[in-house]
Amino acid sequence: MSETPDILRVNQLRISFQLQRGALDVVRGVSFRVPLGKTVALVGESGSGKTVISQAIMGLLPKAGSISGGQILFDDPLKVDGGEPVDIARLPRDGREIRHLRGGRIGMIFQEPMSSLSPVHTIGNQIEEALRLHRPIKAGEGRSITEAMLEMVGFKNPHRAYRQYAFELSGGLRQRAMLAMALICHPALLIADEPTTALDVTIQAQVLNLMRSLQSDLGMSILLITHDLGVVANMADEVVVIYHGEIMEAGSANDIFRHPQHPYLKALLAALPHFDMKPGERLTALRDTSGDLAPVMTSRRQTLAEQTSTAQPSTPILAVNNLRKTYPGKRSGILGKRAERVVAVSDVSFEIKRGECLGLVGESGSGKTSIGKLIMRAIKADSGSVVFNNGSGPVDVLALHGPAGRRFRTAIQMIFQDPVSSLSPRMTVLNIIREPLEIHNQGSPSEQTARVADLMSAVGLDRRFLNRYPHSFSGGQRQRIGIARALALDPELIICDEPVSALDVSVQAQVLNLLKDLQRELGLTYLFISHNLAVVDYIAQRIAVLANGRIVEIAPRGVLFRSPAHSYTQALLKAVPFPDLDHPLDFTSVALRGASNPKNWAPQFQDEGDPASLTPIDLGQGHIVLARATIDRKELVA
Amino acid sequence: MLRYLIRRFMIMIPTLFFTSAIIFTVINLSPTDYFSNYVAELQAQGEKADMSRVEFLKREYGFDKPPVERYFLWVGGLLHGDYGYSFEYQLPVKDVVGDRLYLTILVSFSTILFTWLIAFPIGIYSATHQYSWADYGLTTLGLLGLAIPHFLLALLFMYFANVWFGLSIGGLMDPQYLNASMSWGKVRSVLAHVWIPVLIIGTAGTGAMIRTVRANLLEELQKQYVTTARAKGLHPFRILIKYPLRLAMNFFISDIGSILPSVVSGAELVAIVLSLQTTGPLLIHALQTQDMYLAGSFLMFLATLTIVGVLISDIALAFLDPRIRLQGGAR
Numbered sequence: 001m002s003e004t005p006d007i008l009r010v011n012q013l014r015i016s017f018q019l020q021r022g023a024l025d026v027v028r029g030v031s032f033r034v035p036l037g038k039t040v041a042l043v044g045e046s047g048s049g050k051t052v053i054s055q056a057i058m059g060l061l062p063k064a065g066s067i068s069g070g071q072i073l074f075d076d077p078l079k080v081d082g083g084e085p086v087d088i089a090r091l092p093r094d095g096r097e098i099r100h101l102r103g104g105r106i107g108m109i110f111q112e113p114m115s116s117l118s119p120v121h122t123i124g125n126q127i128e129e130a131l132r133l134h135r136p137i138k139a140g141e142g143r144s145i146t147e148a149m150l151e152m153v154g155f156k157n158p159h160r161a162y163r164q165y166a167f168e169l170s171g172g173l174r175q176r177a178m179l180a181m182a183l184i185c186h187p188a189l190l191i192a193d194e195p196t197t198a199l200d201v202t203i204q205a206q207v208l209n210l211m212r213s214l215q216s217d218l219g220m221s222i223l224l225i226t227h228d229l230g231v232v233a234n235m236a237d238e239v240v241v242i243y244h245g246e247i248m249e250a251g252s253a254n255d256i257f258r259h260p261q262h263p264y265l266k267a268l269l270a271a272l273p274h275f276d277m278k279p280g281e282r283l284t285a286l287r288d289t290s291g292d293l294a295p296v297m298t299s300r301r302q303t304l305a306e307q308t309s310t311a312q313p314s315t316p317i318l319a320v321n322n323l324r325k326t327y328p329g330k331r332s333g334i335l336g337k338r339a340e341r342v343v344a345v346s347d348v349s350f351e352i353k354r355g356e357c358l359g360l361v362g363e364s365g366s367g368k369t370s371i372g373k374l375i376m377r378a379i380k381a382d383s384g385s386v387v388f389n390n391g392s393g394p395v396d397v398l399a400l401h402g403p404a405g406r407r408f409r410t411a412i413q414m415i416f417q418d419p420v421s422s423l424s425p426r427m428t429v430l431n432i433i434r435e436p437l438e439i440h441n442q443g444s445p446s447e448q449t450a451r452v453a454d455l456m457s458a459v460g461l462d463r464r465f466l467n468r469y470p471h472s473f474s475g476g477q478r479q480r481i482g483i484a485r486a487l488a489l490d491p492e493l494i495i496c497d498e499p500v501s502a503l504d505v506s507v508q509a510q511v512l513n514l515l516k517d518l519q520r521e522l523g524l525t526y527l528f529i530s531h532n533l534a535v536v537d538y539i540a541q542r543i544a545v546l547a548n549g550r551i552v553e554i555a556p557r558g559v560l561f562r563s564p565a566h567s568y569t570q571a572l573l574k575a576v577p578f579p580d581l582d583h584p585l586d587f588t589s590v591a592l593r594g595a596s597n598p599k600n601w602a603p604q605f606q607d608e609g610d611p612a613s614l615t616p617i618d619l620g621q622g623h624i625v626l627a628r629a630t631i632d633r634k635e636l637v638a
Numbered sequence: 639m640l641r642y643l644i645r646r647f648m649i650m651i652p653t654l655f656f657t658s659a660i661i662f663t664v665i666n667l668s669p670t671d672y673f674s675n676y677v678a679e680l681q682a683q684g685e686k687a688d689m690s691r692v693e694f695l696k697r698e699y700g701f702d703k704p705p706v707e708r709y710f711l712w713v714g715g716l717l718h719g720d721y722g723y724s725f726e727y728q729l730p731v732k733d734v735v736g737d738r739l740y741l742t743i744l745v746s747f748s749t750i751l752f753t754w755l756i757a758f759p760i761g762i763y764s765a766t767h768q769y770s771w772a773d774y775g776l777t778t779l780g781l782l783g784l785a786i787p788h789f790l791l792a793l794l795f796m797y798f799a800n801v802w803f804g805l806s807i808g809g810l811m812d813p814q815y816l817n818a819s820m821s822w823g824k825v826r827s828v829l830a831h832v833w834i835p836v837l838i839i840g841t842a843g844t845g846a847m848i849r850t851v852r853a854n855l856l857e858e859l860q861k862q863y864v865t866t867a868r869a870k871g872l873h874p875f876r877i878l879i880k881y882p883l884r885l886a887m888n889f890f891i892s893d894i895g896s897i898l899p900s901v902v903s904g905a906e907l908v909a910i911v912l913s914l915q916t917t918g919p920l921l922i923h924a925l926q927t928q929d930m931y932l933a934g935s936f937l938m939f940l941a942t943l944t945i946v947g948v949l950i951s952d953i954a955l956a957f958l959d960p961r962i963r964l965q966g967g968a969r
Contacts, residue, residue: 058869060865060869094868094873099871101871102869103872116865117863118867119961121880129870129872133870133871165961167960167961181870182869
């Protein structure tokens with residue numbers, strides 16, 4: 001592979017952070033290279049040091065961090081005299097040379113496209129600024145070059161986009177604007193730090209596709225930093241796996257995926273949920289911690305025994321019928337009329353059987369979180385009904401109030417997405433988990449404390465941690481605390497709203513396994529909300545696909561993944577990147593315009609302005625798809 | 639935007655109406671009034687009060703009418719610029735306040751300017767050099783300024799100016815210009831005197847401003863868009879000016895609303911200690927003697943300024959921050 005020159009060469013790089021308790025080595029002797037025009041992926045969990053390396057290459061290390069050894073050699077292909085490569089590690093912080101490289105020869109995009117752009121400057125202003133810094137531009141030229149770049153990254157109306165603000169754009173468009181800013185000076189190297197992690201899967205596919213086509217157009221190299229092996233398999237020519245600041249394994253994508261050598265890499269691949277898992281197959285978490293369910297089981301068994309004597313197995317525990325929720329629209333323009341109400345949830349009906357896990361899949365803005373909140377009665381429904389039946393007769397959830405409403409609260413609990421903000425930083429773990437018991441006056445204080453301790457062991461945490469505060473726990477441990485809190489009141493149904501999307505792959509496997517064990521042992525029922533199809537596939541028995549507030553398809557997991565009927569489900573499945581070189585993303589067929597836009601669906605799924613013209617059609621085996629009533633069923637199966 | 643402005647103006651009307659009602663009620667809640675105080679005081683000194691004059695004034699200003707009617711007379715007067723009559727000074731309120739208002743505005747604006755000129759550079763330096771020795775030193779200095787009460791500082795200044803230099807630093811001009819008409823000599827005298835109250839009143843404001851500038855800027859400096867700007871290759875100073883400082887200005891603009899009333903009321907205690915010819919001491923005296931039209935109209939003036947100030951800062955915010963202009967506020 002010596003025929004392609006290396007544009008970037010990192011030799012024995014060491015980075016340490018000056019902390020109060022002394023220096024901490026974050027990167028310990030890392031060496032890798034980025035060949036000209038190729039993509040190298042830097043893979044690792046959070047805390048592995050991969051982001052710090054990218055910051056060092058850009059000279060953007062935080063003040064506490066410094067390069068304590070090694071070289072970062074950047075060999076600019078545009079160098080006129082063909083001189084020596086620049087050692088970025090030696091350049092003074094924020095000096096003239098490094099500022100010339102930043103933005104000019106090395107571009108960078110970040111994970112959070114919202115916070116990466118200034119909220120009070122137009123995107124045109126911010127992109128053109130990068131251009132003016134590095135190229136002598138005549139007065140009138142800047143705007144037209146910027147607009148051309150905006151068009152290149154896929155803005156349909158670059159003239160208008162120039163004057164828009166970041167908050168007026170969707171997540172995908174913001175990331176495109178960031179790309180335009182990073183690439184406007186045609187850098188030799190693009191550093192992309194988790195560029196698609198915050199995006200929906202179809203948008204992710206679009207952005208990845210855009211990065212690939214820009215790479216071939218502009219002939220640049222890409223250093224891709226990510227924890228998503230699916231993205232790596234579809235983008236990278238070479239892969240560098242990093243763990244705790246050291247390189248575990250490096251090589252071509254082919255070697256890495258087909259013949260993983262290092263146990264860490266093997267474990268990382270095994271921790272990832274994938275679609276062709278056999279029923280009952282378990283993910284292997286990197287560091288498995290199993291809980292002790294025995295103490296919680298005794299109390300749970302009693303309730304279960306009481307219920308099974310009265311409940312008919314056929315009645316669903318939760319039946320949602322024609323649920324609808326709208327929000328007031330935004331006013332447009334200066335004196336514009338208020339827009340029509342935005343429909344968040346429209347005519348949604350589904351049932352969850354006792355002991356089942358129903359997955360609810362959709363992109364951001366599809367209304368999946370609203371449904372969870374409606375069932376919890378955190379927001380008020382416009383119309384429809386939610387019927388809960390734990391064996392003692394059906395209860396209309398939306399009509400409950402007073403003491404009955406209070407009692408009902410114990411039956412459904414919730415696990416939230418963000419393990420950081422969903423736990424109060426001012427309460428100890430004991431108080432956090434005990435709070436629901438106190439609110440509902442369950443047991444004496446000593447009984448409550450005992451129950452909290454049992455719950456801690458049930459989720460695999462040490463009982464001695466009870467007096468600690470949430471900040472002393474890792475993300476995965478915090479999510480376990482959230483799960484323990486949800487279990488405290490012995491609920492029947494737990495609504496899991498994206499419980500693992502903020503977690504690393506290895507931790508994600510732990511939490512998913514824990515949720516599975518709890519469900520099996522305690523006979524729990526889950527409504528599992530997620531945008532990650534592979535995760536839903538692993539944990540759910542049936543899956544409902546949500547688009548624009550309506551359930552477009554609902555089916556047992558095997559059926560949905562084998563023979564998806566709806567155009568949207570098909571597009572969604574096609575956009576999932578597999579960590580497998582034999583299943584590359586089909587970038588050409590990826591719906592390059594919004595997959596959730598009904599205009600891009602097959603005609604039998606379009607409502608043509610009348611939402612009532614679509615009805616759920618049963619395809620057998622519990623496979624239901626939303627289509628026009630007049631359509632023949634055979635057409636749908638084909 | 640236009641609709642937003644119109645709505646904001648419409649809301650001002652009931653707000654002012656309620657404020658005036660509250661001011662009037664509070665002043666009238668007292669069982670005594672200016673006249674009974676006046677008569678009692680004269681009688682205490684063994685003099686005979688001119689009851690016919692008191693009766694005349696009472697009738698003239700409607701004190702024989704029910705309070706509700708009197709309220710509307712007062713508000714009606716306010717609406718066409720008649721602020722009422724000061725019984726204490728036996729002059730229309732307008733003439734009593736007169737000159738003092740200009741002097742107050744002069745002192746206050748100089749103070750604000752002084753505060754900004756000192757506090758902004760220090761706050762910015764502190765934030766960009768967080769935890770350096772200079773940061774610690776400057777923040778401590780600001781804290782000291784914040785902690786020492788104005789009037790104490792004024793007393794100290796006066797004492798040491800007298801002991802060390804034999805100077806009397808009170809007042810805003812040399813005594814011979816006090817009731818003189820405007821002249822170059824008077825202007826020079828005012829300018830020579832004004833810096834002392836500015837320094838004294840400005841100390842605390844500077845201390846507070848340093849802290850807010852530093853805290854707000856520190857928060858903005860950690861934001862991701864700063865890293866983006868650095869990744870573009872922008873010079874650190876230009877980044878500071880264009881991005882974080884611009885966003886840190888929001889707090890500052892929303893603060894304008896509270897600046898306006900303090901511009902007019904002035905720092906009362908310092909003004910009394912230094913015997914400044916500003917409006918602060920006047921207001922306090924009017925409240926003490928229950929000179930109700932002077933006090934009431936003055937308070938009403940302050941309330942109006944507060945409301946106008948808030949309006950100005952809201953409009954300025956909407957102009958400067960597209961998020962408010964295009965999303966929330968203009969709804």
